[in-house]
Amino acid sequence: MKIRGRAIVYGDKIDTDVIIPAKYLVYTDPAVLGQHAMEPLDPEFPKKAKGAILVAGRAFGMGSSREQAAIALKGAGVLAVVAESFARIFFRNAINVGLPVLQVPGITKKVREGDTLEVDLEGGYCHNLSTGEKVEGKSITGLPLAILKSGGLLNYLKQVTI
Amino acid sequence: MPTWTEYIFSKKLGKAPAPGEVVEVAPDLVGFHDLTGYHVLEVLESMGKVEVFDRDRVVVAFDHLSPPPTQRAAEIMVYIRKHVKSLGLPHFYDVGGGILHQIILEKYAMPEQVVFAADSHTNTAGAVGAFAQGLGATDIAATLKLGKTWLVVPTPFRIDVEGRFLRGVMGKDVALHLLGQFGAEGFSGFSVEVYVRNPGSFPMDDRATVANMSTEMGADALMFIPDEVTVDYLQRERGSSYKPPQLEPGRYVDRYAVELDRLEPLVAAPHSVDNVKAVREVEGVEVDQVFIGSCTNGRLSDIEAAARILKRGRVKSRCIAIPASYDVFRKAMELGYVDVLTKAGCVVTYGTCGPCLGGHFGVAGPGEVVVTTSNRNFKGRVGHPDSKVYLANPATAAATALEGKIVDPRPYLS
Incomplete structure (x- = not known):
């Protein structure tokens, strides 16, 4: 599974309260949540998120179990998240809602805002097409890949149980 | 000679899995609360039929936006109650029962169990030696339906x-x-x-x-x-x-x-949980509001620690105290702690997460400084993005409330 898009870059420890503040957790609609994604950190985010690949530092998605964090990013139009490391629950949630995620240590030093990236999940790398550099990460295989290919856990379960 | 993790998984799976291995596990308990629960049920509805693998293994508690501060929060509760009733779930705690993790700890979790709930602080049940993990709404929905989920050991x-x-x-x-x-x-x-x-x-x-x-x-x-x-x-x-x-x-x-x-005594200073300092390093910081409660520090000995200090006088900053469950509140009342807190000028209620997540009952305003016994001090966590949150133990929080500024609690305990 390969995804191509334009990079938006953030730092370390982007937590779930920043990705989507608790006051919006009474909604699950991706379009509504997308309008408020990253609001405390970057109110302009929803305007630039469509077709973007979000690049971040360590512990992306740390904090709460709110699945709305992954839904909000997807709802805002983010195509994939590439981070140096992810919090466990966010990583699962992203896969479950069909938002591709890839762990690539050192990625924030190799990408600048606006670079064009190609993310290869099975290959486990992020190719910076603007600089030509390929950065190796941890490939997505097995069940998580199958869930992502189905578009999320809900679709996956429909396919395997029917 | 197994580790506790290996021991639990060996009992579940018949053999000890290696770290990193992906395994399927059947949980002993599955839980959700109001703010994740409606989402769990929405996902179950989109899976076709709202059903659970074993009613006796499901614990539901209203805690996050409880009692509901908005119409939308009330709608969410109406929706969940409807499903709880039609599923006939026996372990349901409506408004005022307590915080889900406290209820799981007080009444259900046992050593050697595997516990999953739709909230990140499910880990709390590890206090009695249960392997307990938070999961997202879709994961919990699938777990409720199938009676199992996967995890990386x-x-x-x-x-x-x-x-x-x-x-x-x-x-x-x-x-x-x-x-x-x-x-x-x-x-x-x-x-x-x-x-x-x-x-x-x-x-x-x-x-x-x-x-x-x-x-x-x-x-x-x-x-x-x-x-x-x-x-x-x-x-x-x-x-x-x-x-x-x-x-x-x-x-x-x-x-x-x-x-x-x-x-x-330590604090985590704004805006990161690992920005840890000794209380004495931040002494003197003026504080607008103190919160004593949450699934982190809303238990009886926490309320007791606060009462021991607050019996000395009246608070100088706003102080909100919330025992984590009805049972904790009752005991705190019988032991006289609620009386002490109320006389000191605290606003006291029970069984809700309150301001911890910036939901209600003491949301922080712009520029305000909050000292809280809860678990997160991320930017905007307790309310306005320009508020500043310090995490501390209940003794530090109580002494701070008494002085209206951050102080070391030790002189107040002699």
């Missing part, structure tokens, strides 16, 4: 707790010490197993605080190895006759010793 990490708590030092300071040493996400991929050298020196309430905040450390789980304190707790609270297995400690990739006698 974490790597066991051993912590030895030595010595005894000094005055004014609590379980919260152990959690903050570990966050200071290992960082947020420092235990990512690990199940932390805690051995207490002098079991009686580390009561259950303090264990629950440490297990709870292992979420902030990124731990997959944190479990206190069951000992005489666990046995006494389960006997007293549940009438259980649980006996821990006699296991030789297993092999760990790494270990760390916490020396209680060397700890002092």
Whole structure:
């Protein structure tokens, strides 16, 4: 599974309260949540998120179990998240809602805002097409890949149980 | 010679899986609350039919936006109640019952169990030696339907707790010490197993605080190895006759010793849980509001620690105190703590998460400084993005409320 898009870059420890503040957790609609994604950190985010690949530092998605964090990013139009490391629950949630995620240590030093990236999940790398550099990460295989290919856990379960 | 993690998974799976292995596990308990529960049920509806694998293994509690502060929050509760009723779920705690994690700890979780709930602080049940993890709404929906889910087996990490708590030092300071040493996400991929050298020196309430905040450390789980304190707790609270297995400690990739006698009261300063400092380093910071409560520090000994200090006078900053469950509140009332807190000028209620997540009952305004016994101080967590949140133990929080500025609680406990 390969995804191509334009990079938006953030730092370390982007937590779930920043990705989507608790006051919006009474909604699950991706379009509504997308309008408020990253609001405390970057109110302009929803305007630039469509077709973007979000690049971040360590512990992306740390904090709460709110699945709305992954839904909000997807709802805002983010195509994939590439981070140096992810919090466990966010990583699962992203896969479950069909938002591709890839762990690539050192990625924030190799990408600048606006670079064009190609993310290869099975290959486990992020190719910076603007600089030509390929950065190796941890490939997505097995069940998580199958869930992502189905578009999320809900679709996956429909396919395997029917 | 298994680790506790290996022991639990061996019992579940018939063989000990290797760290990193993906396994399917059938949980003993599954839980959700109002703010994740409606989402779980929406996902179950889109799967075709709202059904659960075993009604007796499902615990539901309204805690996050409870009692509902908005029409939307009330709508969510109406929706969940409808499903709880049609599913006939027996373990349902409506408004006023308590915080989900406290209820699971008080009434349900047992050592050696596997517990999943739709909230990140599910780890709290590790206080009694359960392998407990938070999951997202879709994961919990699938788990409720199928009676199983998958997980990546974490790597066991051993912590030895030595010595005894000094005055004014609590379980919260152990959690903050570990966050200071290992960082947020420092235990990512690990199940932390805690051995207490002098079991009686580390009561259950303090264990629950440490297990709870292992979420902030990124731990997959944190479990206190069951000992005489666990046995006494389960006997007293549940009438259980649980006996821990006699296991030789297993092999760990790494270990760390916490020396209680060397700890002092700590805080996590804004805006990161691992921005840990001694209270004395931030003394004098003026404070607008103090919150004593949450799944981290809303238990009886927490309320007791606050009452011991607040009996000295009236608070100078706004103070909100919320025992984590109805049972904790009743006991705090019988012991006179509620009276002390109320006389000191605290606003007291029970069984809700309150301002912890910036939901209601004391949301922070712009520029305000909050000292809270809860678990997160992220930007905007307790309300306005320009508020500043310090995490502290209940004694520090109470002394701070009394003075209207951050102070070391130790002089107030002599």
